[in-house]
Amino acid sequence: MELILNFIENNLAMITILVLATFVGIEIIAKVPTVLHTPLMSGSNAISGVVVIGAIIMILKADDADYITLVVGSLGIALAMVNVVGGFAVTNRMLEMFKKKKK
Amino acid sequence: MGKEIIDFLYLISIIIFIIGMKGLSNPATARKGNLVAGAGMGLAILIALLTPMLAGTAVSMTKYVFIIIAMAIGSGVGLVASKRVAMTAMPEMVSLFNGLGGATAMLIGFIELKNYAPEGVAGKLAAVAGHADLFTGSVFSSVFALFIGAVSFSGSLIAWGKLNGSLRDNIKLPVPQIINVTTLIAVFVLSYLIMAGNEMNFTLLIVLTIVSLFYGVAFVSPIGGGDMPVVISLLNSFTGIGATVAGLIYGNNIMIVGGILVGASGILLTILMCEAMNRSLISVVIGGFGASASSA
Numbered sequence: 045m046e047l048i049l050n051f052i053e054n055n056l057a058m059i060t061i062l063v064l065a066t067f068v069g070i071e072i073i074a075k076v077p078t079v080l081h082t083p084l085m086s087g088s089n090a091i092s093g094v095v096v097i098g099a100i101i102m103i104l105k106a107d108d109a110d111y112i113t114l115v116v117g118s119l120g121i122a123l124a125m126v127n128v129v130g131g132f133a134v135t136n137r138m139l140e141m142f143k144k145k146k147k
Numbered sequence: 148m149g150k151e152i153i154d155f156l157y158l159i160s161i162i163i164f165i166i167g168m169k170g171l172s173n174p175a176t177a178r179k180g181n182l183v184a185g186a187g188m189g190l191a192i193l194i195a196l197l198t199p200m201l202a203g204t205a206v207s208m209t210k211y212v213f214i215i216i217a218m219a220i221g222s223g224v225g226l227v228a229s230k231r232v233a234m235t236a237m238p239e240m241v242s243l244f245n246g247l248g249g250a251t252a253m254l255i256g257f258i259e260l261k262n263y264a265p266e267g268v269a270g271k272l273a274a275v276a277g278h279a280d281l282f283t284g285s286v287f288s289s290v291f292a293l294f295i296g297a298v299s300f301s302g303s304l305i306a307w308g309k310l311n312g313s314l315r316d317n318i319k320l321p322v323p324q325i326i327n328v329t330t331l332i333a334v335f336v337l338s339y340l341i342m343a344g345n346e347m348n349f350t351l352l353i354v355l356t357i358v359s360l361f362y363g364v365a366f367v368s369p370i371g372g373g374d375m376p377v378v379i380s381l382l383n384s385f386t387g388i389g390a391t392v393a394g395l396i397y398g399n400n401i402m403i404v405g406g407i408l409v410g411a412s413g414i415l416l417t418i419l420m421c422e423a424m425n426r427s428l429i430s431v432v433i434g435g436f437g438a439s440a441s442s443a
Contacts, residue, residue: 085380112261116254122220
């Protein structure tokens with residue numbers, strides 16, 4: 045019990061951010077129309093590529109001689125960049141198609 | 148001084164993300180919203196690259212060479228793939244992209260666990276009681292990032308294979324529910340052993356990675372092809388959570404908030420998609436029936 049209370053006390057700011065951001069995430073898409081389900085999924089998929097930042101940080105703070113971290117981190121950056129760039133580009137193509145269909 | 152500037156700039160990219168996603172959920176502004184979100188991502192990546200300069204720490208050029216080459220290759224592949232993909236093959240492309248993001252979360256978790264300093268390992272679980280940061284730099288966040296990233300990666304590959312027809316829909320593991328539960332229990336036990344051990348056990352780490360990857364396969368494979376869009380949305384949400392947990396390792400706000408935005412909205416979007424298809428999320432996830440129900 046004390047363990048849990050200490051945990052909450054020590055991480056209160058982080059927990060607050062997580063809870064509030066969860067509500068924001070739910071609120072901003074609550075009224076999305078059915079036609080936009082797939083583009084929204086694709087667009088938010090591109091945003092989840094934000095994990096690329098983690099791979100960049102991982103490399104920047106690694107030891108210069110730690111080649112395993114450098115190589116694996118680079119692989120991570122490359123994969124996440126495919127997710128980011130490909131994700132936004134595919135979403136853009138989807139929405140272009142959507143616009144033409146509408147008109 | 149430097150850290151405050153970095154955090155403030157990250158806050159601006161968070162705001163841009165939220166505006167972009169808000170735009171994406173409205174037909175009139177969707178295209179602009181996507182571009183705005185993309186700009187937010189560009190800013191966030193730029194800040195991450197400039198962090199050593201802003202914080203005044205020296206970093207060797209070699210690292211930047213690694214980073215820039217990796218970014219160029221990844222961006223190039225992503226751009227070409229997105230231009231070449233047929234309109235009808237978009238959902239499977241999204242699934243593949245999503246899996247790659249998950250793979251990155253997995254790699255981050257793996258490397259952070261592998262590099263875990265022995266002196267920090269003692270009292271990893273006891274750290275909950277006294278340590279100021281359970282999340283930051285912790286084994287808990289790393290294990291979680293590894294697990295959820297791996298599930299998202301292998302699950303997305305299965306979904307991709309099922310959608311493009313290279314995996315036949317009727318290939319199923321025997322008694323999928325039992326395998327699922329057993330695998331999940333194995334993940335919990337392995338995670339506990341890694342977190343409770345006195346030093347990082349590399350063998351356990353490898354086994355956890357393999358079991359986590361297998362869980363993604365076991366989780367998605369019983370689900371029918373007709374339900375794949377819902378599953379992709381769910382896995383997309385997983386990747387978001389993976390990004391959040393990886394962000395917790397470094398105490399990085401843009402990853403934490405950007406990830407949780409995708410994680411939370413992804414779950415809601417998954418439920419909305421199920422409703423649009425007149426299915427319940429439970430029946431999709433329990434699967435097995437999915438194939439027959441959607442083909443009937």
